[in-house]
Amino acid sequence: MAKGIIFDIKRYAIHDGPGIRTTIFLKGCSLRCQWCQNPEGQETYPEIMLRPSRCATECNECVSVCPQDAVSKDANSIEIDKAKCDLCRKCEDVCVYEALEVVGREITVREVMDEIEKDKVFFDESGGGITFSGGEPLMQLDFLEALLKEIKKKDIHITLDTSGYIAFDDLDRISDKVDLFLYDLKIMDDEKHEKFTGVSNRLILDNLRKLAGKEKSIAVRIPLVSGINDDDQSVQMFAEYIMSLEKIKQINVLAYHKGGCEKYKRLRKEKFPKTFQSPSNARIEEIKKIFADYGFSVKTGG
């Protein structure tokens, strides 16, 4: 049975598509957006997250249990030598204070289905369902495809949140099983896109055009970051491009928040991102108005 790596399953997710949803976060992403809110989703492999503030000074279990001698700790902090750590999870198991946590676990389709089915009654009642997010869910295509098949058998609505950065054939392989795409657009200017996300946006834009041509239900999601993509010109470029696709009616804007920064620290990521600002509420309303004037249906979140 197909297995994949996920880093979270969130129930009562109410901002990731219609109704009450369970969102499955798949690990791994090709983009490195500098404002990334889910840095634990970037790498395809499990990683250790540290919360030293929860750690009790008198306890030394993690250090003594580690077969690789990778954990060290003093009064104020715990550290992991990533070169030594082989992710055996023994430290996580013994840490009753939840100061050490391995994010990312291998999981079978069956196990994911068990979690999904727990909230079926809420999906049925609310017109909700499952949302795949990440990371970039399409990075684990076989696993995703196997899951989508099983979910469809249960007649559950599927939303896919994607960066669109993948070969179109791969995207197309699963597109008829997805009921709604939440398709992320970050920056229209290609050079700037590459600067802030690490990749060109050409493939992303092409894929969106092709997907729209297949009459798929798509909402474009735009994370608004102050000084990056919230000026009138950027907003108009988004609007013009989406207009040109003719089929897409819905735009969801999401305000940047600093929730991701703490996670970088906990993951001990070497490259610490710069902190961005969210546009003001007033500016967000102005942006929504611009989109609305183009005839789009616009909402915050979702």
Added chain:
Amino acid sequence: MKERIKKLREQSLSIKPYVTPERAKLITEFYKANAANNVSSLVRRALAFKYLLENKAVCIGENELIVGERGPAPRATPTYPEITAHSLEDLRILDTRKKTSFAVDAETKKLYEEEIIPFWKGKAIRDRIFGKMSEEWKAAYEAGVFTEFMEQRAPGHTVLDDKIYNKGFLDFKKDIKTSIKSLDFLNDPEAPKKSEELNAMEICVDALIMYAERHAEKARELAKKEKNPGRKKELERIAENCSRVPAHTPRDFWEALQYYWFVHLGVIIELNTWDSFNPGRLDQHLYPFYKKGLKEETLTSDKAKELLQAFWIKFNNQPAPPKVGVTAEESATYTDFALINTGGIKQDSSDAVNELSYLILDVVEEMRILQPSSMVQISKKTPDAFLKRALKIIKTGFGQPSVFNTDAIIQELTRQGKSVEDARNGGASGCVETGAFGKENYNLTGYFNLTKVFEVTLNNGVDPRTGKEIGLKTGDASSFKSFEGLFEAFKKQLNYFVDVKVKGNDIIERLYAEYLPSPFLSLLIDDCIAKGRDYHDGGARYNTSYIMGVGLGSITDVLASVKYNVFDEKQITMQDLLKALRNNFEGDETLRQRFLNKTPKYGNDDDYADEIMKLIFEAYYDAVKGRPNTKGGFYEINLLPTTVHIYFGKVVGATPDGRKASEPLSEGISPVQGADRKGPTAVIKSASKMDHLRTGGTLLNQKFTPHLLADEDGIAKLAHLIRSYFKLDGHHIQLNVVSADTLRDAKKHPEKYRDLIVRVAGYSDYFVDIAVDLQDEIIKRTEHKSF
């Protein structure tokens, strides 16, 4: 809100409750007089009721529309020395305690010292109860295994149906006469007693009509003196109302409300029935008057709203009578638990929501006062618009209305043997208790501390707090080889303590039937008149007794932890566990954290814990359900706590779920505070694994931060969440929508938050009025953040 209502509301909010000696003085005078001694206890109680209504002050406040107060003035709170003769120390405590205090003046204290205490000592029912309880009962009561609802409050948990809107009191009198005529003195040995009861009821009918007429006279007097022509007209109308009702059927909306209010006063003056007497399905009862008024253009929706608001203030003017001792701990609130029902379904099973249902919600939203409490009944037929309207009020963070599942309520009632019509006309009252309105005596007898029972089991019958042997010797905890063996021992203790409780209840029920029958309340509840029997003596059509299980989340997590850590994973031996508990986890924080963070917990949709919850539910159900009471009815269970989970926590030492000694237990069927980590759908899934339909009510509390309900989409999703819970047969859910920061600030600066009402358990209270530990507990209750 009209200026008049604003002023009356402000008055009701600003007067600090105080003890009035009026009732204590009158009732003592009456009992001392010879007239009281020459009649049966049934007639004595009726004459006492009459004496009170003849002699108590009549109060018509400035600009009031609905008139009548229980005491001589708004917020003046009477005492009931025939039930509890407060000692001077009690009065001092009432006067000086920080929360739910009542001012007691020197004159009242003097009266108590010289008249009330000497006369009632030993005669008050509280004294009689404690005098008759067994040693086993006292040991369990003092250990905090259970509480006793009737030691300071008369049993009166019931709600009115629609009968007064179709019948005047003079019609009740005709029914009484018919019943008297049909008495068979030749063949029915009970006939003389029934005759006494019916005579007593008749005295009460006349007494309430007389009391209303006293208000009519007063209103006429005031009208004569009144300079303002508008108010003069109003006073004349009030006089007319009071002459019309309760003697005759009400003719319009205003009279209907005034009629109910006189009846309400009658009930709460006769005895301190305390819990929840209220008009019940108000939107149903008043709708015909509302429609007629609009059609005939004698009423506008604005006027109806103003009258309802005036009616609301009358409830808020009557704080729950002062409680002391354990009763004060288990029910630390000014609220008297009147819970107005809206929505639901009609007797013919069609959707009952009407324009008035929405208007009542408008009133709830504008008034923002503690009493009366309000709820919406949501059936599968209820329009979403109604549920969303309710959520928009809940969203403002004032803890009302609470949300109930009509379809579950009806199934609970019919399972208990009620006719489907009576079930459809019923609802919930008090906190969450299911009842057949107008036809049932559903008597809450006390809270039951499930976690304490397990603590006693772990200690082989001994209460570790006191070292006293209070339970059965079910075996040394270390001797159990399996979880099943330990659970069997727990069940034995459980059954033993329920036995003790029920034996006590039987005696107490008889004491009330003998010494404090309620002929006035009996008029109102079918079939007391037809049967010629008192409400306390099996007169009601249905007679249900409840013992309320408390701390389901705590006991589940405690047992789950023992099963997981001692028997399954063998993380710790039973001996070491007991030692750690005795030491309150001193020096073993790591063990405590294991119990908190690495052990299955109820509220996470985790079958390991939830299956244990089901075992406990079944054990408790089996221990209580179906036992006969002394009124021809049976015992049922429900699961709710008011504030007793704080008190029950104080008497329980450290527990294997990681809770330290004296900390609160969980409330209702909610998970332990902070133990639910998978969001509201997981909580709902866990909670719905029990069979709600075999209870008479369960209480699930969920706290939401305001931003989850910020927009229409959030409200719609919350509505879906509730509908899903109800699809799973959940009985009730209540929502606290407020941020923890707001609460922390309110704790620090109570003066800034005088009107901050939060949902405590089955009711709402002013946050600044509740005890500090309860404040902390509410802050701690899981906040479900947006994902």
